[in-house]
Amino acid sequence: MTAQDPEAVLAQLSERAARRNRQRADRLAWLCADLEPGTPDEIWAEGTELAHQIAGSTGTFGNMAASDRARELLEALRARDRAAVPELMGALEAALDQA
Amino acid sequence: MEESRSAVVVEDDPDIRFLLETTLTQAGFEVHASATGTDGVELVRAHNPLVTTLDIALPDIDGLEVARRVRRFSATYLVMLTGRAAEIDTLLGLDAGADDYITKPFRPRELRARIEAMLRRPRTLTGFTSGGAVVADQAAPTNGTITGAPHPVTPADALAAGTNGNHPTYSGAPAPTAASPGASPSPFSPGSPAEPAVATHPGAGMHGGTAVHPGTGPPSAAGQPVPTAPTGPVNRVLSHRGLVVDVDARTAELDGQSVSLTRTEFDLLVALVESPTRVLRKDELVQRAWADSYDTGAVVSDADRHSVEVHVANLRRKLGDGPGRPRFIETVRGVGYRLRR
Numbered sequence: 001m002t003a004q005d006p007e008a009v010l011a012q013l014s015e016r017a018a019r020r021n022r023q024r025a026d027r028l029a030w031l032c033a034d035l036e037p038g039t040p041d042e043i044w045a046e047g048t049e050l051a052h053q054i055a056g057s058t059g060t061f062g063n064m065a066a067s068d069r070a071r072e073l074l075e076a077l078r079a080r081d082r083a084a085v086p087e088l089m090g091a092l093e094a095a096l097d098q099a
Numbered sequence: 100m101e102e103s104r105s106a107v108v109v110e111d112d113p114d115i116r117f118l119l120e121t122t123l124t125q126a127g128f129e130v131h132a133s134a135t136g137t138d139g140v141e142l143v144r145a146h147n148p149l150v151t152t153l154d155i156a157l158p159d160i161d162g163l164e165v166a167r168r169v170r171r172f173s174a175t176y177l178v179m180l181t182g183r184a185a186e187i188d189t190l191l192g193l194d195a196g197a198d199d200y201i202t203k204p205f206r207p208r209e210l211r212a213r214i215e216a217m218l219r220r221p222r223t224l225t226g227f228t229s230g231g232a233v234v235a236d237q238a239a240p241t242n243g244t245i246t247g248a249p250h251p252v253t254p255a256d257a258l259a260a261g262t263n264g265n266h267p268t269y270s271g272a273p274a275p276t277a278a279s280p281g282a283s284p285s286p287f288s289p290g291s292p293a294e295p296a297v298a299t300h301p302g303a304g305m306h307g308g309t310a311v312h313p314g315t316g317p318p319s320a321a322g323q324p325v326p327t328a329p330t331g332p333v334n335r336v337l338s339h340r341g342l343v344v345d346v347d348a349r350t351a352e353l354d355g356q357s358v359s360l361t362r363t364e365f366d367l368l369v370a371l372v373e374s375p376t377r378v379l380r381k382d383e384l385v386q387r388a389w390a391d392s393y394d395t396g397a398v399v400s401d402a403d404r405h406s407v408e409v410h411v412a413n414l415r416r417k418l419g420d421g422p423g424r425p426r427f428i429e430t431v432r433g434v435g436y437r438l439r440r
Contacts, residue, residue: 007206007207009118009121009122010118010206010207013114013117013118013121020114049158056154057112057114059203059204060112060114060118060203060204060205061114062204064204
């Protein structure tokens with residue numbers, strides 16, 4: 001590993017993390033689009049995991065708004081609150097876009 | 100010896116993991132990283148790192164369980180990284196054996212400064228070997244075993260002891276602090292010029308007042324300091340309402356019983372007992388607890404203030420302070436804390 005300015009490394013990693021979180025959000029939005037009473041547990045579990053990953057990563061790299069929205073969505077997914085998910089998903093995507 | 104120190108990073112997010120690896124590598128650590136808790140435990144076992152960073156939320160076993168498993172065999176400095184500021188997580192983390200925790204987001208320089216500061220602070224070592232086995236306390240250091248009091252041992256001491264940069268043994272911050280070995284009645288000289296700015300009330304007994312004993316032992320059972328002639332180097336001992344704090348041995352006793360404190364809890368307690376007549380602001384306590392980080396001009400953050408709140412909550416719990424009428428630590432709402440007189 002070459003010696004670099006830690007802040008420069010942070011900037012590079014932040015860009016990479018933002019791209020990865022956008023991909024995670026795309027997948028999460030797709031999963032959340034058709035949540036129904038009979039949605040399999042695996043879908044809920046994957047959605048919960050993705051929301052958790054986004055919350056942790058965005059928080060670490062400084063997008064606290066996205067992290068907060070992801071945590072709200074995470075709680076809704078854990079509670080299987082289908083009614084709350086669409087709005088929270090939209091709020092998360094908006095927060096990611098504003099970064 | 101600097102180049103031989105190692106660190107283990109346990110973090111499931113690849114970007115955060117790489118950030119930690121980069122930061123620690125640039126700080127001179129040889130870094131081993133894992134994406135899961137179980138692999139992380141094995142990495143600690145294999146490399147006996149000086150420092151381990153640990154995410155709370157991991158895909159297999161959570162960070163708290165990792166910490167508990169690691170603490171069964173390792174003296175590694177354990178730093179928990181969490182995005183969850185909820186106090187319960189922190190309390191659990193500290194009880195699991197964490198030496199410090201850092202809330203996300205963190206800046207690389209902040210992380211590095213916090214770890215370097217942590218490593219410079221004294222730590223009482225006893226109880227583990229470099230191979231991981233628990234050993235009995237020993238009266239004198241042997242190769243690979245460093246015992247604790249009376250002299251606090253820093254990792255630099257451990258390095259100097261020929262331990263390849265990693266902790267050979269310890270009783271660690273979360274482990275109980277042993278009573279002063281060979282404690283004897285201490286000399287008592289209130290108002291000594293060498294003492295810190297502490298108001299002394301030698302007549303206040305167990306019901307108030309803070310006494311400073313530049314000696315090695317606790318006061319009498321009645322809470323009164325016992326004057327004796329000093330012999331050899333003496334420790335600075337503070338007492339207040341049945342609480343006896345040996346600053347140099349980094350031990351604390353409450354009503355004659357040893358109290359197990361983490362490094363940060365101990366430092367905060369000393370700060371409070373040293374200044375019994377004034378309110379200590381949270382920012383002051385942050386700077387006191389993590390002095391080295393703030394020597395470089397770092398700004399005290401809300402996360403740091405929250406960290407102080409959590410450490411004080413832990414300290415209160417260990418001192419038996421209830422929320423209603425605490426025996427030791429009073430909250431001054433919107434400002435900070437003060438010692439109850």
